Amino acid sequence: MAEPSREGSSAEGPRATDPSRLRRDQAIERIIGAMLQIGVLLSIVVAVAGAILYLGRDGRHVADFRVFRGEPFDLRSAPAIVAAALGGHREAIIQLGVLVLIATPIARVVLSLVAFAMQRDGIYVAVTFIVLAVLLAGLSGFS
Amino acid sequence: MNLDAFTLLLALGALAAGFLGSLTGLGGGVVIVPLLTLGFGVDIRYAIGASLVSVIATSSAAAAAYVRDGYSNLRIGMFLEVATTLGAVAGALVASRMPVSAVAIVFGAVLLWSAYLSLRRPAESLPSPAPDPLATRLGMDSSYPTPAGPVAYHVTHVPLGWLIMAAAGALSGLLGIGSGALKVLAMDQVMRLPFKVSTTTSNFMIGVTAAASAGLYLHRGYIDPALAAPVILGVVIGATLGTRALVGARPVALRRVFVVVLVALGCQMIYHGLTGGFARG
Numbered sequence: 001m002a003e004p005s006r007e008g009s010s011a012e013g014p015r016a017t018d019p020s021r022l023r024r025d026q027a028i029e030r031i032i033g034a035m036l037q038i039g040v041l042l043s044i045v046v047a048v049a050g051a052i053l054y055l056g057r058d059g060r061h062v063a064d065f066r067v068f069r070g071e072p073f074d075l076r077s078a079p080a081i082v083a084a085a086l087g088g089h090r091e092a093i094i095q096l097g098v099l100v101l102i103a104t105p106i107a108r109v110v111l112s113l114v115a116f117a118m119q120r121d122g123i124y125v126a127v128t129f130i131v132l133a134v135l136l137a138g139l140s141g142f143s
Numbered sequence: 144m145n146l147d148a149f150t151l152l153l154a155l156g157a158l159a160a161g162f163l164g165s166l167t168g169l170g171g172g173v174v175i176v177p178l179l180t181l182g183f184g185v186d187i188r189y190a191i192g193a194s195l196v197s198v199i200a201t202s203s204a205a206a207a208a209y210v211r212d213g214y215s216n217l218r219i220g221m222f223l224e225v226a227t228t229l230g231a232v233a234g235a236l237v238a239s240r241m242p243v244s245a246v247a248i249v250f251g252a253v254l255l256w257s258a259y260l261s262l263r264r265p266a267e268s269l270p271s272p273a274p275d276p277l278a279t280r281l282g283m284d285s286s287y288p289t290p291a292g293p294v295a296y297h298v299t300h301v302p303l304g305w306l307i308m309a310a311a312g313a314l315s316g317l318l319g320i321g322s323g324a325l326k327v328l329a330m331d332q333v334m335r336l337p338f339k340v341s342t343t344t345s346n347f348m349i350g351v352t353a354a355a356s357a358g359l360y361l362h363r364g365y366i367d368p369a370l371a372a373p374v375i376l377g378v379v380i381g382a383t384l385g386t387r388a389l390v391g392a393r394p395v396a397l398r399r400v401f402v403v404v405l406v407a408l409g410c411q412m413i414y415h416g417l418t419g420g421f422a423r424g
Contacts, residue, residue: 022286022293026213036203036350043200044376051372055147063149063369068186070364077362094368098196101375102357104203105350112221123281128221131351134228138235138355141362 021119028115032108039104047097054090078139106135146369153183154373161201161381166388167401172198172321173257175374176250177408180421185370187243187250187421191319192365195357197378198321202350204379208386212288215343219283219298219336223308224348227326228355230312235356238317239363247416250318254409258402260324272335275299287340296337304334316356321349 074084075095082099084092109132116124144152160174175197179190209215238246278284278298286293307329311322323345330341360366415421 019293025217025285029213029215029217033206033209036206040200040204040379044379047368047372047375050368051150054369054372055150059147059150060145063144063146065183065185065189065367065370068188071367072364075366075368076364091368094372095366098361098366098368098371098375101196101199101203102354102361105199105354108203109221109224109351112217115217116221121282124218124221127225131221131224131228134225134232135351135355135358138228138232139358139361141359 024119028112032111035111036104036108039100039107043097043100043104045097046100047094050085050090050093050095050097054094057090077141102139106132106139109135149183150369150373153179153370154377156182157197157374157377158381158384159377161197161378161383162385162388163381163397163401163404164378165201165205165382165385167261167398172201172319172378173254174404174408175378176319177254177412179370179374180247181408181411181415187247188365189367189370191238191246192360192367193370193374194319195353195360196366196371197374198315198319198353199350199357200375200379201382202321202346202353204383205346205386206350209343209346212339212343214287214337214339215347216283216285216336216340218281218285219330219334219340220344220347222281222283222301223305223326223330224351226305226308227312227315227348227352230309230314231316231352231356232359234313234316234318235359236316237313241317243421244416244419246317247412247421251409251412251414251416253314253318253320254405254412257324258405258409260328261398261402261405271296271337272299273297275301277301285340287337294337296340298334298336300333300335304329307333312352312355315349315352316359319353319356319360321353323349 074080074089075092078099081092081095085096109128113125113128113132116128156178157175160178164172164174172194175194176187176190179185179193180187274284274297278301281301283298283301284296286295308326311325311329314320314325315322326345326348327341330336330345331338336344
């Protein structure tokens, strides 16, 4: 299992099959896994709380999603959703839960970036940075 | 129907989809859009928005169980996420310029194709290929645990795998699905990863891919809170129950039933797309 050559190991970090790197990678992945579960749980709690409040007021209204109208602007962007949710807007509280859900994988990528930086793995710091940039561009809606 | 009843039924429908999806290993995301459009009469744009957030939820919720086993490969996942996120953004941008009937027809075709893929006999795990200079340079070779100790594996055909991943990301962004089958295909058959490594790494990637296009859908007003809440809750509970119920082998009979459901839904999506049944808004 040992690599025949150690060349380039200082520039690229330890070789792939190095047991200590493997252990570190698995420790990182466990932390990431736990963080993802917490994110999902938090988003569900927030969304369900919002849904209960929302149905408490509008539950008797007729459900009609047949025609696409598009959501109002206070339910579309991260800053607007946070502001509306803090102001007690019930649908915005659900949307805040959705926002937490979208942020969960993004937080995972940030954590991976930190992990690769700590391992001084230049290639993967760059790779992870590109992924993060695409995610943040998507979240900002290219605006 | 009033919103109370609608929400309850939708949560139950999503629960069933999540349960069957995880029990059969085909993923619940792919049936959420037909469930909402054909079953509940929801506009396909709202349906895709709700499906996309449910895909993030199931992928993230399952991740902890997957990493515990030590199969996933963080480096391969991250490298391929460049392809899937770029593809997802492109897919989401195309979706907004495409007529809804065309989106429905593509969706139907993907359902039929998923059914075909899952009917095929699962390919034998190929022997690990010889070391590939590019994969070695990218630190992708690793090992996975077995009862007899860690087994090393190599990765090959990185550029082709990357391109297929970009296509998987584009489908995910266009249709609001996880594209797990295409992701596993690229890693399994093309890059020659061991099956358990490709499955778990793919699950990791699905959430990040969906998050890339979800932001765009949110900005376009496709994500409706009244639909998102019951769908997220239902799918996550269903998928969790499905994983618990699943010990070892996947029930073959149930898988066949699910394939029949996929074919029926695929035909209906295409039929409604062709006859203009989705062009309401």
